[in-house]
Structure formats: structure tokens, C-alpha cells
Amino acid sequence: MRRSVSEQEALPAGITFRLNKILRDKGKFGYGVIKEIHEYTKLERHLISKLIQGKVRSISWQTLGQICLYLRDKLDVDLADLPGILFGFEAAEFWEMLSQSDVTLTVGVRRVDGVERRWVNAYDAYLLGEVLNGLFRLGHEKLANLTQHLVLSYRRGEDLALCIDQAEGIHKAFHEEGGNRALICIGSVKSNPVTEWIAAEMFGARPFESQDRMRSAKRRTCPFFLQFRPDDPDTPSCHGGFRLATSRGSKTPGIYYETRSGRWECCPSAGTEDSALILYAYRPPEGTMELVLAGFSGRATGATALKLRALSLRAWPPNYDREHIKIGVFIVRFLFPEETDPQRAAWPMPVEPIDFDCTAVDEEVLARRLDRLKKQ
Template sequence: MQYSFRLAEILGHVPDPRKRPGTVKAIVEYTGLDRHQVSALLKNEVKYIPLKALSRLCDYLVEHGYVTADQLPGALFAVEPENFWELLARRQKVEMCLGVRRATGAELPHGSWLVASDSLLMGELLNGISTLGGTAKMQSTEANEFNSPQRPHPELLKQSLVWSPADDNVDEMRSRSHAVYEDFVESTSDRALIGLGSVKSNSVIELIVSNTFDCDPFVNQRYVDDPSLRSCPFMLRYRDEERQPES
């Protein structure tokens, strides 16, 4: 797993030799850090940072209103996306959740099906996790006692199915989704939950997103006074003739 330092992103700092906004100078004067160290932090070129320096940077960001104290120090770090497959492969447990659609009034399980694109996506995920996105064979790894390469892989792969939202199964859909999500949250292993599809087909994604952005699931925020007051920073738009998610 590889982390990057997001100081420049938080400050909105864009290095430009033609402009000198004074960012480095302001941080140096407030924190007492070395000018070259601050410059390296802004360029994400440092290999380590002392806790004292990290504390002073956090104080600077809070006092100048860039972030709130409860967001730090986590807001300063990000996981690099190129190690996405390894990030999943190193989890002890990986759970994939898919939404199951069913025809109105159809008897179970004959009238139920999975969307083909979700099934294909699950296959791609399984392949990516097991091969580290196709890069595992290019990595030099130590051999074990059976002379086979050691690769990170989950100890447990689990598939969960939930009902896709429909007009005639709202209570059943929510009950099943909450059960799957709460079962994952309550487990104590090093784990990952992947919701396949979208909120239109998989309501567990609704719970994942609402928990991430600290808002209520299945609640529409279109009537807030200002768009900036919405809890979720993105919007999903569906065709008018399709069933619209409640949120």
C-alpha cells in the first residue's frame, strides 16, 4: 500500500515559477519547519515526516480554515490508486454484493436474475484480485516450501445477494440490505465490502455511500436551500423512463 501527501491539494497550491503566492513562506513562519522540507511536502517528495512537524501542519490547516480538526491527520493522506488490486488482495476477507432483480409477481427463484454487466464486473474483480490486475506474474516474489510464488490473497471470498429496489418490495429490500451491511460492519477481520452495480440495482451501495458521507440513506436532498449543503458530493442521473432511486 502506498500513500501520498495531500498538502498541496488541500491548500490549492499550484507551483508556478511566474507566481509566488507565499505559501511556503507562510507555512515556514507558522510551523518553524525548514523551507526545503515544506517545499518537498508540497511536492509530495518526502519519504517520512516527524510527528511534531505533522502536528504543526495540522494546526496551520485548522487555524487558517482549510479543514476542520476532526478531519486531520487523515485528510493529509491518500492511497495511491495504482495499488488498488493489492489493496483488495491483502484484505483477510473480501465480500462482493450484487443486486438481484425480479419480475413483478413472479415466483421465486424462477423470476429472478442478475444483470449481465454486474456479473461481468464481478468476474473482472475476481481476476484482478487474484492476479493483482495482471501484474502478479511480473513481480519477483520469494518461493515458499512448495516452490510456488507467494502472492497476497484474501483468506475468504464471500458473495452476498440483495433485492434490487422495486415498488413492491421496498420493506423487504431495505431489510435485506441492512442485514448484509450490518453483518459486514460487525465482523472484526481485516475486510473489504464491494457493492457492484449502482443504487438503482443494489441498495447496499446506498448504505455504503451514506455512511461514507455521514447522511441518511434513502433520503432525497434535492430540496436543500443551496446545492453546496448536500451531504453527498456527486449525483447519479438516470433516464426519465427508468425507476428513480429515492435519494
């Protein structure tokens, strides 16, 4: 049966409409784009806005045809590539936002007492390998330059100022160079201090200033918090420490996050449970993407590596989406089997979790903080 050109076709699950990306690639974003498309295609402005924002779940053949003609006639898009390039898998989009022309990778290094040797945590290295696998698995030929930085981790007795300065230099240089760039941080603030700069800038906090003395957790600048273990490095941090607030003496190590009601939930790191943080920010005006993959422990970092492909599906799309910035904040909870083999602790490979879930910090929680920053 012949279908009407005005009949709506639903987009299959997991498929996104990528008009926004094509417009960005052609330098067409910002003021005036909707008007230009409307004048050429005669499509309604509110529909064009939804198409650009990727908020449509169905599209008519007529609308699709008009968009294709606009792209061909006004932006010189090859007709042979249409309409295929207008559609993409969500997971591919996650990796595509990372696979900019220039990618900077950072991983923390620790110093051995009394010698000049440095070492990288085995699970951080394993996760780094999985990130590289993700970048290249989908054939991103645009990855023109890959830079790596070994960042000095802070620990008791270490020169904190040196750690801060090095991390700041990397973060500052990344933004000053601009263009299509991605910064990927392996490890939490306990091992990779560049993470602190990303979180602080994202939520308007003072980097490397502890907020443990806040009277109430709701006054914390960041909507997530790493409750350190007693023997963890006492790194001063805007999103980590040894106490959630003076009114709440939390003792369970793990990752806490604020819910819409204002309560703070805990994903513990103890026994058979562990947790990780996935944090990213994409800034279309700058063309930059920052990503933090932070397992609370080595075990959680290894599990993040093993489940990275699945997590890239669950940590997309961003849970805070504005024209100038798109932010994703996700807390991962892992469940591990009871350890019965006494030799298992000596095995070098990560432990496979028997279950995991990925919780998006509520958009309203993020908006309470981020919308306020936009007004300042």
C-alpha cells in the same frame, strides 16, 4: 562514481513508499510510533511522519538504511525482504487494499413479474468478473475467504422496506465482524442498495431519504448526485433522484458533482456520452475497505469493466487522506462512437469507449463535509 549515503534518490513515477503498510501489518500504528522510530534511528520526526504518510518523493540511502535496521531489529522483518517490500506500484496498492483476508462481494438482482426467477444485469456480471480478475491477477495469497451476496434491487411496486433491511443487514454485519475485510459493491443505488448505506455513512446522510427538495444543491450531504432517467427505479436516495435541487431543475440524466467553486458539473448519460462513479473508503483503525463501482447505465458499467485496470491507476491515491479514514471519490466520463451498425445493440459484449477521463472530486469539496463530521 560512488554516491554519498546522504544523496537523495527520487522515487520513480508510479512507485510508493510503503512504510505505513508494514507498520500496520505489524500492529504498529497510532500514538507513539514516530517517537519509537526517532529514538532508534535518530531521524528527524517530521521526516518520519512524511515517510509513514507516503508523502516523500525522494529518499537518501542513509535514511533507507536506518528504516531497514529498525524494521529488522524492532519488528522482526526478514532482512532478505528489505528494502524491496518498502516499495510498491500504486495500482498494486489499490488492489492490495481490496485484497484483505476476507472479501465480500455484492451485486443487485431483479425480479421478473409473476414468477420466482431472478436475474442479474449482464454488465454487472461482466464487471464482477473483472473485479475478481483484478483481485487474483497480482497473486494475492492472503485472500482467505470470499463471500457473495445477491441483493434485491428496488423498483416500482417492490417492497422498499425489504430491500433496505437486506442491504442494511449486509452492511452492518460487515462492520461488526471487523478485522481485515473489504466490501465491494457492483452497481449504483438503482441496482444495489448496499451502495446507499456506504455513501450515507461516509458523508453522514440519512440512507434512503431523498434530498430532491433541497432549496440549494450546495446543501446536499453528498458532493455527487445521480440524476435518474424518467423510467429509472424511483429509489429514494441521499445521493440520487430526479432533481438536484428545487432551485435547479436538472433534466439531463447522468452524474453530477460539486466543484471547488460550488458549481455542479454534469457528466451526462445520453447520446455518445456516459458516466460512472468510483467511491471508496479505507479505515485504518478498523482495517476495512469499502468500494463502489457504479456505472450510471449498463453501457457505462460495461465500459467500467473494460477499463478497470486503467481506472485503478487513475482513481488512486485517495483524494481525501486523514489518519482515521482515506476516501476516494472519482467521476468517470466515457465517450462512445456513433452507432452505425443496427445489429450492434443485440451484441452481448460491452461497447468499447473511444475515450474516457477520471475526475477526482476536489479535496476541498470533500473536506467541507467530512471535516465537519469529524468534529461532531
